Amino acid sequence: TAERHGKRVILVRYPTSWPPMIERGVVVDGYACPSCGDDPMEIAPCLCYTTGVGRLSQRVEFDLAKGWKNAPESALPPIEAEIRITPKKGWSPFRPDNKLIEWDEEHSVRYHALLVATTKEGYDTLVISPNKDAALAVATLKEGGWSPWITADFRARGSPVKGSFRFKLMELTRDARGFALYRSQVYPVEGWAYPNPVCQELIEKVGYFIPQASPEPWASLWCDVTLFLEEARDQAMWLAKAVVYLMGSKGGDLAMLQWHSPDHCKHAWWGGLDPSSPSYDPEKADGYWDVMERDYGIADEMIGYILDRVDMDDTAVMVVSDHGHVPSLKSVFTNRALARAGLLKVKEDGSIDWEETRAVDQAGIWGISRSVHVYVNLKGRDPTGVVEPGEEYEEVRREVISTLYGIRDPDTGKCPVTMALRREDAGIIGLGGDRVGDVVYLLEPEYHTGTAITPLDGPLVERVTVSTLWGLSGSHHGQSLPTARAGVGTHEAVFIACGSGIKRGYRRPRPVSLRDVAPTVARLLGIPAPPQAQGIPLYDMLEESV
Numbered sequence: 001t002a003e004r005h006g007k008r009v010i011l012v013r014y015p016t017s018w019p020p021m022i023e024r025g026v027v028v029d030g031y032a033c034p035s036c037g038d039d040p041m042e043i044a045p046c047l048c049y050t051t052g053v054g055r056l057s058q059r060v061e062f063d064l065a066k067g068w069k070n071a072p073e074s075a076l077p078p079i080e081a082e083i084r085i086t087p088k089k090g091w092s093p094f095r096p097d098n099k100l101i102e103w104d105e106e107h108s109v110r111y112h113a114l115l116v117a118t119t120k121e122g123y124d125t126l127v128i129s130p131n132k133d134a135a136l137a138v139a140t141l142k143e144g145g146w147s148p149w150i151t152a153d154f155r156a157r158g159s160p161v162k163g164s165f166r167f168k169l170m171e172l173t174r175d176a177r178g179f180a181l182y183r184s185q186v187y188p189v190e191g192w193a194y195p196n197p198v199c200q201e202l203i204e205k206v207g208y209f210i211p212q213a214s215p216e217p218w219a220s221l222w223c224d225v226t227l228f229l230e231e232a233r234d235q236a237m238w239l240a241k242a243v244v245y246l247m248g249s250k251g252g253d254l255a256m257l258q259w260h261s262p263d264h265c266k267h268a269w270w271g272g273l274d275p276s277s278p279s280y281d282p283e284k285a286d287g288y289w290d291v292m293e294r295d296y297g298i299a300d301e302m303i304g305y306i307l308d309r310v311d312m313d314d315t316a317v318m319v320v321s322d323h324g325h326v327p328s329l330k331s332v333f334t335n336r337a338l339a340r341a342g343l344l345k346v347k348e349d350g351s352i353d354w355e356e357t358r359a360v361d362q363a364g365i366w367g368i369s370r371s372v373h374v375y376v377n378l379k380g381r382d383p384t385g386v387v388e389p390g391e392e393y394e395e396v397r398r399e400v401i402s403t404l405y406g407i408r409d410p411d412t413g414k415c416p417v418t419m420a421l422r423r424e425d426a427g428i429i430g431l432g433g434d435r436v437g438d439v440v441y442l443l444e445p446e447y448h449t450g451t452a453i454t455p456l457d458g459p460l461v462e463r464v465t466v467s468t469l470w471g472l473s474g475s476h477h478g479q480s481l482p483t484a485r486a487g488v489g490t491h492e493a494v495f496i497a498c499g500s501g502i503k504r505g506y507r508r509p510r511p512v513s514l515r516d517v518a519p520t521v522a523r524l525l526g527i528p529a530p531p532q533a534q535g536i537p538l539y540d541m542l543e544e545s546v
Contacts, residue, residue: 005527007253010246012239013211014256020194026246027194028202029211034260036185036216042088043156043163043186046212048170048222049083049113051179055220058084062176065114070135074116076123079176083128084108085165085186087156107155111138115176122174126181128167141169146230149208151189162189164208168230170223180222184231185212198246206242210235213261215268225269225291232261232295236302244309254525259302265295266325266489270475274327276446276487278465279474312499316524320517321493325475326486328464331450332407332416332443334374335364339456341403343396350454354384359400362437363449370478371449373437374400393438397422400439409461416447416461418481429481430515445486448476482511500524501546508541 002009009025011017018030033039036046036056048057065071065078087109089102114127114134128139128147139147147167154163163186171180187209190199202209213231217223236259243257271279272288303319310317338344338359345356352360354377363371376396379385387396401420409416419429419442426432426440443449450462477491484491495512498504501524515535522529523537523546 001522001530002254002525002527005525007525007527008251010243010250010252010255012243012246012255012257014258018194022194025252026198026250028198028242028246029192029209030194032258032260033211034214034264036212036214037088039185039187039211041188041192042211043154043161043188044085044087046185046214046217047085047183048217048220049081049179049181049183050171050222051177052222054222056216057220057222060113060179060181062115062179067132068112068114069133071114072116072118072125072127072134074118075120076117079115079123080132081113083111083113083181083183085111085152085154085183087154087186089157104156109152109154113181115172115179117174123172123176124174126169126172139167141167143169143172145169154186161191163187164189168227170227182217182223182227184210187211201249202242202245205245206238210238213264215264219268228264229291229294229298232264233298233301235259236261236298237305240302240305244306247310254521259299261295262299262321263325265292266475268474270325270327270489274475274487274489276329277327278329278463307498310499314500316497316499316501318517318521319494319496320514321495322514323477323482324489324491324493325477326445326480326484326489326491328448328474328476329446329486330409330416330448331369331462331464332447333450333452333458333460333462334361334404334407334441335453336456336458337403337407337460338374338400339453341399341406343399343403344453346453346456352453355386357384358387358396359438361449363451364453369448369451370476372431372441372443372479374404374439374441376400376438378438397439404439404441407460410459411461411463414444416444418442418444442481443479445480445484445489445491448479497541501543503541503543506541508538512538 003022003025009022011027013029013032015032017027020027031039049060050057060081062079062081065080071078086103086105087107089104112129112132115123116125117123118125126141127134127137129137138150141147149164149166151162151164154161165184165186168182170182171178190196193199213235215228218225218228239257239259243255246252247255269288269291271277273285274280335344343359345353347353357377359374359376361371362373376387376393377385378387387393404417404420405415407415407417421440423436423438423440426436431440475489480491482491513535516538518533519529519535519537
């Protein structure tokens with residue numbers, strides 16, 4: 001809408017903005033994938049090379065070094081190991097067991113790691129070289145040190161591509177038995193921005209792009225939170241510098257930037273700080289609160305960098321959060337309930353029997369634990385549809401709603417489902433449209449949807465113990481009302497605005513709806529609201545002249 005009315009738009013890591021739908025503006029990383037292995041553009045996800053074991057890791061073994069040139073002097077016999085960077089064959093979602101990632105072993109890029117001892121006390125220096133020549137090393141590291149950014153030629157998804165990455169030596173014991181080398185996500189040096197020359201321009205002006213800063217390395221049990229916070233800060237400042245540079249150099253009228261780190265923090269560590277969580281440990285809670293505070297400190301630094309470099313007499317800045325978090329305490333297995341009601345059928349191998357299934361929760365199709373959508377297997381719409389449109393369709397929806405309301409928590413005897421609505425009624429809670437489920441439901445704050453279907457005689461409601469991904473019970477969002485509260489958490493989010501056209505010192509007495517943000521931005525730009533916008537401008541926070 002802004003571009004159609006003559007405005008130049010800058011979108012930096014803004015979800016769903018790829019492929020680009022603008023012509024005169026700039027889009028940077030429109031996928032904005034938050035998790036390890038999910039990004040369709042990445043060459044390889046992050047990895048740990050270690051003498052130990054762990055998820056997302058590659059085991060290395062050191063032997064006496066042979067054939068090295070220009071090796072530094074060592075008080076102990078130098079030892080070496082090979083480290084491989086193996087690209088993905090194609091896009092596939094990350095899973096804890098890595099089974100859904102296809103690795104292209106044939107096109108692995110190999111480096112050689114050399115450990116030397118500058119004193120007789122033990123090994124303390126790592127040299128990484130592509131060809132066993134220390135004079136051509138891409139990195140020389142001490143424990144805790146980061147390498148510079150490295151580029152290499154890869155073959156990914158059948159095509160040659162140059163990628164960038166870096167290393168951090170996280171652990172090196174003096175006897176070299178304890179060794180852990182982190183390698184960041186490998187990402188192309190081009191192709192992630194529109195127009196494409198912007199990629200090289202940003203690399204020259206800001207530095208190599210940092211698309212991922214995730215707690216998954218910590219959850220893999222081979223690093224502490226320091227690595228996450230370092231990458232989170234580097235990413236945040238890259239994004240801030242990029243948006244300031246692009247607004248100035250490209251003459252931007254509207255810039256939108258998304259930073260995911262606070263969401264990562266809560267999913268990963270909320271269970272450690274919320275007393276209602278099964279993972280809560282009062283002796284460790286202060287440490288988890290510290291991680292949250294440091295992450296929010298990074299957000300402050302990022303926003304401060306932008307505010308210090310824009311003309312606030314001619315610029316309005318908004319800080320918008322799309323949701324808060326509540327603790328994950330119990331799972332609700334909706335598909336088991338549908339199966340027991342005869343609405344869903346499962347084959348002997350545990351897969352869904354679509355020819356006999358009349359309705360299924362999306363959680364059972366994609367493993368989405370924050371689903372609120374149940375779909376009817378409808379003839380004429382779905383490939384294996386068995387339910388006739390009309391009265392049969394309506395009857396199945398009535399059965400689904402009745403089944404959801406029939407679920408009971410054995411601990412309390414209460415129903416965990418707050419509401420279950422037909423899709424045409426769900427617009428009142430912001431979930432309207434033709435892509436939502438045929439039945440849309442919301443849960444009480446402490447519950448989230450369990451993805452498992454089998455065993456069919458398993459519990460319908462079960463207490464959460466420890467997340468297999470994050471290591472703590474964590475938190476969730478998206479399945480309860482926006483006003484939901486549980487433990488020390490809430491789904492209520494943050495909205496802050498300042499600058500040109502915004503009243504100074506005004507505190508709104510009632511909540512802001514996300515749907516009102518776009519019309520408010522349009523009002524400040526002096527253009528009509530997007531035609532699909534459902535909200536209205538927040539006139540009460542705007543100066544009368546706007």
